[in-house]
Amino acid sequence: MPTPRPPAWILVSLRPRGGHEALRRAAARHGAGLLALSPWALxxxxxxxxxxxxxxxxxxxxxxxxxxxxxxxxxxxxxxxxxxxxxxxxxxxxxxxxxxxxxxxxxxxxxxxxxxxxxxxxxxxxxxxxxxxxxxxxxxxxxxxxxxxxxxxxxxxxxxxVPLPPGAAALERLRGLDRPAVLALSSEQALRLVLEQWPAAAATALRRCAVAAASERLARIAAGYALGPVAVAGDPRPAALAATAHALIAAA
Missing domain, CATH: 3.40.50.10090 (Rossmann fold)
Structure with a gap:
């Protein structure tokens, strides 16, 4: 059996715990893997x-x-x-x-x-x-x-x-990213929690990512945190975020 090809790039998700699957499927359609970071549970x-x-x-x-x-x-x-x-x-x-x-x-x-x-x-x-x-x-x-x-x-x-502490395995994957990565940003609160309350290494790693923002407002917030480059999907749905992220990767 052939060895599965590793993903060409990574889409980083800040969705709530248990809410990553739709974004994972959308990322896979563009040849990406998903790194699930859940700042909270609902x-x-x-x-x-x-x-x-x-x-x-x-x-x-x-x-x-x-x-x-x-x-x-x-x-x-x-x-x-x-x-x-x-x-x-x-x-x-x-x-x-x-x-x-x-x-x-x-x-x-x-x-x-x-x-x-x-x-x-x-x-x-x-x-x-x-x-x-x-x-x-x-x-x-x-x-x-x-x-x-x-x-x-x-x-x-x-x-x-309900805020969650960062999972050790996910945080290690984030710090050790060895391929291009894009943050799918659809929540200001999730971004602020990760950047302001998680270990500083998480913020440092996210600042190496491009950002696919669901709205112009979120794009401005990401830029204010020195994340980028940023592109606006104009839509919080997984398909739009993943397509915008893929365009960022292709343009890099």
Whole structure:
């Protein structure tokens, strides 16, 4: 049996624990291996206070889900059912697909899959109340701008990001990278945690990587940390990140 050919380059993932497979498959289609670095695990909330907050959010005129994890965690707490006159909105295509799997047929997601794209949706113009289904931290622009527009925002934090220490084997692979590598960047919080709380060797190694950023905002953040070169995928989905990373490798 022939020996498998080693990958020509490495895509570095900062997805949550257990969330790397789609990016691994996308990387493989471009001849890359995946280095999985999980800064955190996702833990659904199950307490009464979270259920009460979700109930208030589900009564709002518009509902905003910030991630597929938010959809899954909310569905664990309460059945998700469309009500007459409500708008069900998702930050990205992945969250929209999760809502459809949960039984919500009429879901809208912006073409620009970030906070700015969501806030530009016409369904949020002149809205009186918004249920924001999310997790603590991140997406701070959404409630602030909606409140400034006069909407009452009912926030439901339905899951937590639990920080994880770096795995010794993964950290050693990162430090010992011997081929070109690109960081797939779709979370500001994940990047900050790794660069600011993990051992300094992790930050040093990541600064040797190019960056495929899901948005212009994330590209600016990566540049501010002296990571780069940076290219913008314009989309947080694995296929877009892997294709952008491959283009960076080809251009090097």
């Amino acid at each position: 833990r659904p909330r199950e307490d009464a206070a979270s259920r009460q907050a979700l109930d208030a959010a589900l009564d709002a005129q518009a509902l905003v889900f910030t991630s597929p994890a938010a959809v899954r965690a909310a569905a664990r707490l309460r059945p998700l059912r469309e009500r007459r006159g409500q708008h069900w909105l998702a930050v990205g295509a992945g969250s929209a697909a999760a809502l459809r799997r949960a039984g919500i047929a009429a879901v809208r997601a912006p073409a620009r899959m970030d906070s700015e794209g969501l806030l530009a949706l016409p369904e949020l113009d002149g809205i009186s109340s918004v249920g924001l289904v999310t997790a603590p931290g991140g997406r701070g622009m959404i409630p602030a701008i909606l409140a400034a527009r006069g909407a009452q925002v009912h926030r439901a934090d339905v899951y937590d990001r």
